[in-house]
Amino acid sequence: MRSGLPARDPGPSRTGTAASADAPVRATAAHRQRWVVETMAVAPDDQVLEIGCGRGAAVSLVAGQFTTGRIVAIDRSATMVRIATRRNLSHISAGRAEIRCVGFDSANLPADRFTKIFAVNVSLFWLGDAAQQVARIRSLLAPGGRLYVFGERPTVAHATANLTATELLLASHGFATTRSSATRGQGQVLTCVTGTPIAAQT
Numbered sequence: 001m002r003s004g005l006p007a008r009d010p011g012p013s014r015t016g017t018a019a020s021a022d023a024p025v026r027a028t029a030a031h032r033q034r035w036v037v038e039t040m041a042v043a044p045d046d047q048v049l050e051i052g053c054g055r056g057a058a059v060s061l062v063a064g065q066f067t068t069g070r071i072v073a074i075d076r077s078a079t080m081v082r083i084a085t086r087r088n089l090s091h092i093s094a095g096r097a098e099i100r101c102v103g104f105d106s107a108n109l110p111a112d113r114f115t116k117i118f119a120v121n122v123s124l125f126w127l128g129d130a131a132q133q134v135a136r137i138r139s140l141l142a143p144g145g146r147l148y149v150f151g152e153r154p155t156v157a158h159a160t161a162n163l164t165a166t167e168l169l170l171a172s173h174g175f176a177t178t179r180s181s182a183t184r185g186q187g188q189v190l191t192c193v194t195g196t197p198i199a200a201q202t
């Protein structure tokens with residue numbers, strides 16, 4: 001019997017990309033980033049890593065919550081990093097944000113450092129060697145830290161498939177997971193799987 005779900009996660013919806021610069025897309029991107037920051041409940045002293053920061057909208061919102069906290073944001077696209085850097089100059093010069101042009105697999109990042117690691121609409125979790133990337137992310141989390149994998153899908157069925165695939169991936173790397181989602185106009189569904197590392201048994 002058909003479940004009504006797509007056979008595999010089809011990847012981010014088109015409005016989730018940073019390609020278009022028209023006003024409705026900007027409005028949906030702003031909504032997405034606000035939901036992201038609310039879902040993570042960023043604390044003033046958090047040490048945050050964003051993978052695939054794009055134009056740096058979430059960096060601005062996260063860094064705006066900080067007193068002593070700091071965000072390192074990486075993206076492999078030089079164009080995106082240029083835009084994100086321009087947008088966050090005040091946070092960068094105040095030491096609250098650092099934006100680097102590098103792919104996650106070659107980024108030099110400290111182990112056991114980050115209290116929150118997140119990515120929004122980044123294919124890293126659904127393409128290529130996702131297993132290796134998730135294992136590495138786990139090693140970068142500080143004790144008690146959490147991973148947040150955000151996505152945006154065009155329908156509830158696609159969102160459910162994405163949430164299930166992400167939960168399975170994280171669970172296979174020793175994370176306890178919870179899922180959340182929010183629907184907004186035009187049927188777009190925002191998704192988040194939160195992963196908390198399960199302590200190894202001795």
Ligand SMILES: C[S@@+](CC[C@H](N)C(=O)[O-])C[C@H]1O[C@@H](n2cnc3c(N)ncnc32)[C@H](O)[C@@H]1O
Binds near residue numbers: 017077
């Ligand atoms: C669809 S965009 C999303 C941008 C932003 N997170 C947002 O929600 O608007 C995906 C971004 O992730 C970046 N990206 C994809 N894979 C990456 C990787 N392995 N390491 C660093 N950046 C990556 C791309 O260059 C692109 O800017």
